Amino acid sequence: MTENLSLAPGRHRVAVAGASGRMGRMLIEAIHNSDDCVLAGALDVPGSPALGIDATAFLGSNSGVVITSDLQLGLAEAQVLIDFTRPEGTLAHLAACQALGVKLVIGTTGFSDEQKQALAEGAKQVAVMLAPNMSVGVNVTLKLLEMAARALSTGYDIEIIEAHHRHKVDAPSGTALKMGEVIADALGRDLAECAVYERYGHTGARDPSSIGFATVRGGDIVGDHTVLFAGTGERIEITHKSSSRETYAQGSLRAVRFLADKPQGMFDMFDVLGLR
Template sequence: MNSPIQIAIAGSSGRMGRMLIEAVANTDDCVLSGALDVPSSPAIGQDASAFLGRPSGVAITADLAKGLAGARVLIDFTRPEGTLAHLAACREHGVAAVIGTTGFSEAQKAEIAEHARHIGIMMAPNMSVGVNVVMKLLDMAARALNQGYDIEIIEAHHRHKVDAPSGTALKMGEVVADALGRDLQECAVYGREGVTGERDPSTIGFATVRGGDIIGDHTVLFAGTGERIEISHKSSSRATYAQGSLRAARFLASRGPGLFDMNDVLGLA
């Protein structure tokens, strides 16, 4: 029998970090080996899974070398600057990384690609298996509805989310734009106000909602004459992201260096 995959988790006292810790605790083929958080976190020094009522013996730490010791894969849903620091440490210690962080600049993405020349990195704006199946459906729909349909992307998240539009919404836009032979950076419209004039049919619009505890809702609207097609995904629990992240970790555990996405993990590429 293969030994369990040693998993380290960044942002371990946050909502997503705790969901990941719980997911690891409930698997037979993965084990928590490290738990990272920022130095100012009040959780530093505490047992990472104490909130579950079953201590893991892994203390939350801000020391990257200590948190990554013995890990095969780090799972990171934090902030761009923190993730980049974690990736540098992963590269130094030979640890693969699953990145669910969003909001990277183009320069930061290039930095991630450079790290991927040395370690395995799976990066996706959304780890949900369902969302990534939706991405394939969007590619199919955009190719078929390439004339006479206006495309709008509407997303909603909780009040604490700091980036907009969401990384998932932007990825949906990229998938649609690529299928239509467009460049999203040139055709995206991120806000409308006042007298905007008639809609440019070559654009892809984005609308953002922030409020309450919405986990994540995304809808891509193809609006034609006499009909509209809506492809939606609604999350009711972060557990879907955690389970997708573990699938990605299992994938990376048997891979060498390279930059992968969820299509690679799910065999949809």
């Protein structure tokens, strides 16, 4: 057992996947600064130059937790794993967590329908909190969008515009897709049938039942999302802008606390924040 764990009884023991990445480091820093959480494990991919290094070395601190690619070792002392990696990696982590009884907070995006089903099956054994965006503000925005969609169900065209940094590999963002799902559900539509992801050339007039998506990638944009309800004579825009990943880290720790008494089941940030 690491020094942190032996000196911190009663605290939430948290492991972090992708420990050397930007989000991984933000999560580790948030845990390091938390009063009720302690770092219990740090995972990274085989071959990462960070392997073998203390997970909080970048903070000028010694946690006693070494970054490892060995899932058994990295999860041995953890109660919950926070995972913001890639779908394939998250599913591998899920299998290890099932075997060890470790709960999962998942911020990974880009899952296929088949992969989402695998997560749902895993949640029958361990508690899983899955959300495309852990930000408290984003999830409040989702609730506002649900209300707006119901009130503006006719006579308004709906477009979702999102912007992220140049390194993001999936599009549209998981948050944008979640916004579309929330709006479509509120309108009684199926997003798979009404979403429009590309427009080029002679597209014809806009289908009033569609939900359009536009994607921007560039620079170091953390995450901007705007939903436009365009009617005749007026436009309503609901926007959320992230200036730091810190909000995702703090939301993740709220999810860790929420899962503390949940033995199994699939949850999202609406559950965590009481927005049902």
